[in-house]
Amino acid sequence: xxxxxxxxxxxxxxxxxxxxxxxxxxxxxxxxxxxxxxxxxxxxxxxxxxxxxxxxxxxxxxxxxxxxxxxxxxxxxxxxxxxxxxxxxxxxxxxxxxxxxxxxxxxxxxxxxxxxxxxxxxxxxxxxxxxxxxxxxxxxxxxxxxxxxxxxxxxxxxxxxxxxxxxxxxxxxxxxxxxxxxxxxxxxxxxxxxxxxxxxxxxxxxxxxxxxxxxxxxxxxxxxxxxxxxxxxxxxxxxxxxxxxxxxxxxxxxxxxxxxxxx
Amino acid sequence: xxxxxxxxxxxxxxxxxxxxxxxxxxxxxxxxxxxxxxxxxxxxxxxxxxxxxxxxxxxxxxxxxxxxxxxxxxxxxxxxxxxxxxxxxxxxxxxxxxxxxxxxxxxxxxxxxxxxxxxxxxxxxxxxxxxxxxxxxxxxxxxxxxxxxxxxxxxxxxxxxxxxxxxxxxxxxxxxxxxxxxxxxxxxxxxxxxxxxxxxxxxxxxxxxxxxxxxxxxxxxxxxxxxxxxxxxxxxxxxxxxxxxxxxxxxxxxxxxxxxxxxxxxxxxxxxxxxxxxxxxx
Numbered sequence: 001x002x003x004x005x006x007x008x009x010x011x012x013x014x015x016x017x018x019x020x021x022x023x024x025x026x027x028x029x030x031x032x033x034x035x036x037x038x039x040x041x042x043x044x045x046x047x048x049x050x051x052x053x054x055x056x057x058x059x060x061x062x063x064x065x066x067x068x069x070x071x072x073x074x075x076x077x078x079x080x081x082x083x084x085x086x087x088x089x090x091x092x093x094x095x096x097x098x099x100x101x102x103x104x105x106x107x108x109x110x111x112x113x114x115x116x117x118x119x120x121x122x123x124x125x126x127x128x129x130x131x132x133x134x135x136x137x138x139x140x141x142x143x144x145x146x147x148x149x150x151x152x153x154x155x156x157x158x159x160x161x162x163x164x165x166x167x168x169x170x171x172x173x174x175x176x177x178x179x180x181x182x183x184x185x186x187x188x189x190x191x192x193x194x195x196x197x198x199x200x201x202x203x204x205x206x207x208x209x210x211x212x213x214x215x216x217x218x219x220x221x222x223x224x225x226x227x228x229x230x231x232x233x234x235x236x237x238x239x240x241x242x243x244x245x246x247x248x249x250x251x252x253x254x255x256x257x258x259x260x261x262x263x
Numbered sequence: 264x265x266x267x268x269x270x271x272x273x274x275x276x277x278x279x280x281x282x283x284x285x286x287x288x289x290x291x292x293x294x295x296x297x298x299x300x301x302x303x304x305x306x307x308x309x310x311x312x313x314x315x316x317x318x319x320x321x322x323x324x325x326x327x328x329x330x331x332x333x334x335x336x337x338x339x340x341x342x343x344x345x346x347x348x349x350x351x352x353x354x355x356x357x358x359x360x361x362x363x364x365x366x367x368x369x370x371x372x373x374x375x376x377x378x379x380x381x382x383x384x385x386x387x388x389x390x391x392x393x394x395x396x397x398x399x400x401x402x403x404x405x406x407x408x409x410x411x412x413x414x415x416x417x418x419x420x421x422x423x424x425x426x427x428x429x430x431x432x433x434x435x436x437x438x439x440x441x442x443x444x445x446x447x448x449x450x451x452x453x454x455x456x457x458x459x460x461x462x463x464x465x466x467x468x469x470x471x472x473x474x475x476x477x478x479x480x481x482x483x484x485x486x487x488x489x490x491x492x493x494x495x496x497x498x499x500x501x502x503x504x505x506x507x508x509x510x511x512x513x514x515x516x517x518x519x520x521x522x523x524x525x526x527x528x529x530x531x532x533x534x535x536x537x538x539x540x541x542x543x544x545x
Contacts, residue, residue, distance in 0.1 A: 002356055009352040010364070012345045016417050017367045019393060020382035027385055066291045073284040077276035088292055094524055096478025098498035099517045102505065103299035106306050111510055113302040138295050160278055170279035192373070199375025202480035202498060206505060219377035219481065226381055226485065235385075238378040245373040249366060252373075 024242050028235035039225075039236035048221035048237070054129070055217065056197045059137045063193050064186075067144025072178070075152035076160070089142050101135050101206025127209035132217070135203040140196045147189030151182050184255045195248040199241055307518040310511055318515040323491050324500060327516075331497040332523070334408060335476035338415030339423075343469045346423030347461070353424070354431035372421045376481025383414050384485040406488035411496065414482040419472030426468035430461050470531040477524050 029036055039045065070089060074082060092100065106112050108125035118125055125131045163177045179186075201219040208215035216224065218237055225234035275281050307315075318324060352358075353365055371379065387394040387404040394404055404410045434457065442452040480498040487494040495503075497520050504513035 005348055006352050006356060006358055008345070009349040012349060013364065013367055013420075015393060016413075016420060017370050019386045020379065020417070021367075021370065023382045023385040023392070024378065062291075066288065069284045069287045069291070072280060073288050076278050077281050077284075079275040079281075079285075085288065085292075088296060091296060094474055094478075094528060095521065096480065096498050098480050098501050099303075099478070099521065100299075102501060102513060102517050103303050105505065106510070106514065107299045107302040109510070113298075113305060134295065138299065141291075141295060157278065164278060170283075173278070174280065195373050195375075199378070201375060201377045202478075205480075206502060219375050222377045222381060223484075234381055238381060241375045241378050245370065245375065245378075248373045249369050252369070253366065 021242070024235055024238050027231055028239045030235075031232050035232050036236050036239075039230075039233040040240070042233070044216065044224075045218075045221055045233070045237055048216045048218045049240070051129075051132075051216065052198050052218040055133055055136050056194055058133050059140060059197045060190060060194050062137055063141045063144050063197075064190055066141055067148050067189055067193075068186075070145045071149040071152050071182075072174075074149055076157055089145050092139050092142055097139055097200065097202030098206055100138050101203035103138070104131055104135050104207055126207050127215060129215070131207040132204050132215060135207045136197050136200050139200055139203050140193045143193040143196060144186070144189035147185045147192065148182055151185035152178070155181050184258050188252055188255050191248050191251050195244055198244060303514065303518065303521075306510070306514045310515055314511060315515040315518070318512045319519050323495070324516060326492045327495050327497045327500045328519075328523075330408060330411065330495065331477060331520075334411040334415050334496070335473050335479075337412045338419055338476050339469050339473040341412070341416045342419045342423040342472045343465055346420060346468065346472075347427055347465060349420075350424045350427035350431055354428050368424050369421050371417050371419075376418075376479065377485075379417060379482040380414070380485035383410075383417060383482065387413060387486060405486050406490065406494060408487075408494055410486040410488075411483055411494060414486050415476040415479060418479050418482050419476050422471040422475060423465070423468035426464045426471065427461055430464040431457075434460055466531065466534065470528065473531075474524060474528060477520075477527075 028039075070085070074086060095103075105126050107114055108118050108131060109115055110119065112118075123130075125134070159177050159181065160173055163173045168176070198217075199219055200217075201223075204217055205220060205223075208217070208220060218241055222234045222237050222241075225231075225237065319328075349368065353361070353368075384405055385391050387397070387410060389395060389398045389403065389405065391405075397404055402409070404413060438456050438460075439452050442456050443449075447455070478498065480496075480502075483496055484499060487496065487499075489495050489499050491500075497516060501513045501516050501520075504510075504516065
């Protein structure tokens with residue numbers, strides 16, 4: 001009986017997860033290593049990689065700061081509105097990424113709420129980098145908080161309070177006592193946030209306007225290449241993101257080994 | 264703390280940094296979340312009811328709603344059933360390759376949706392590895408609603424497995440042993456002892472998988488073919504409206520979608536509340 005169940009589970013996961021994973025690499029290298037390298041080094045693809053990294057480099061630290069602030073706030077204090085805050089943090093998970101992108105188009109687009117303001121000052125928000133950063137930030141901001149907050153809550157405040165009685169100032173308390181305690185949860189949160197930020201597709205599609213050479217990220221480049229029937233190219237870019245996903249999962253495993261309380 | 268007592272500490276807590284943390288958090292949320300949501304609300308309220316209704320009840324929109332909700336429910340159900348098997352196998356058995364198997368479960372969570380989309384299409388298209396076998400059986404997956412269900416099942420897989428597995432692992436074996444001693448067959452024990460204990464986690468997993476599937480975009484757009492009235496999901500329809508500069512239409516559909524998904528989540532939460540109050544500990 002047990003082998004029947006294991007067989008069913010294996011088949012299910014093989015069909016759903018292993019097959020697509022294998023397909024990415026099979027398709028990317030299907031025409032040989034040379035074709036793969038050519039695809040990865042094309043100008044458009046390199047530009048997409050650069051833009052993706054740029055967005056991640058901006059969005060992830062912002063969300064890291066938010067994650068720390070919000071976790072500290074919710075874990076250490078009690079105040080009216082605390083549960084509202086908690087629900088707001090979970091909000092992006094119930095909003096489709098496309099709708100998330102739409103939100104920013106409705107805010108900063110030419111017909112948007114702040115559209116007039118944006119136009120008057122010659123700013124470019126949607127169809128440009130700032131809009132893409134904002135949309136990516138919206139979609140990924142809970143990820144650090146959701147890793148750090150439970151950790152802060154389960155580890156308690158005794159060490160911080162002890163440090164307080166010993167005369168530590170706020171920043172000293174935070175950096176010397178709290179941060180070391182939560183560091184593995186933080187690492188988890190940051191790599192998840194990064195993976196999600198670099199892989200974001202729906203929200204960025206809406207906000208980017210797909211302007212060649214300027215607003216194409218790696219996921220968008222995959223779509224463009226695929227729709228142009230350049231399958232080797234599309235899957236080549238996909239291998240890069242897949243490797244990122246695999247590394248993210250590996251780091252997550254290692255962290256879970258170091259600190260059983262994390263995640 | 265009775266209402267008559269004065270609070271000894273007038274602030275929210277003892278540790279420093281409350282003001283700073285509160286200020287930054289509220290500012291951030293306002294800029295990133297509340298302001299954009301306000302833009303949607305304002306735009307949506309500027310539409311007349313008639314306009315909204317007309318947009319949302321057109322045949323294309325209705326087909327998209329049916330597909331999105333139907334396929335998401337189907338995918339979440341498949342995950343509930345087969346994901347439970349996976350969770351059971353992970354929690355109860357030891358077998359070669361278990362660690363790798365366990366690691367793979369999280370892949371849909373970490374893999375970018377566009378990558379998942381083209382990868383699933385490569386496997387299930389008529390020329391693909393699984394697709395060609397299925398085609399011989401007369402089943403077409405890619406460019407049909409079946410393909411949408413497959414992709415949504417992929418996306419929701421970790422949600423069921425990861426919520427059910429810990430519960431199964433922590434289940435006290437004494438309960439099942441007691442049932443066996445009292446003469447219950449294995450199936451009976453599963454139905455009456457194990458299943459009720461796992462049900463809250465299972466329904467949470469189902470709800471999470473369903474919510475995730477509802478908003479999914481990247482994994483679907485490649486395998487579905489985005490054929491209007493046939494394999495077009497709501498997010499694709501919204502993008503289509505935006506590309507036509509029909510902001511009003513896009514907003515109307517998005518607003519209805521948001522309300523519907525919040526509604527579903529509320530219903531699920533209520534059901535879960537009822538279940539945990541009634542079922543509770545065995």
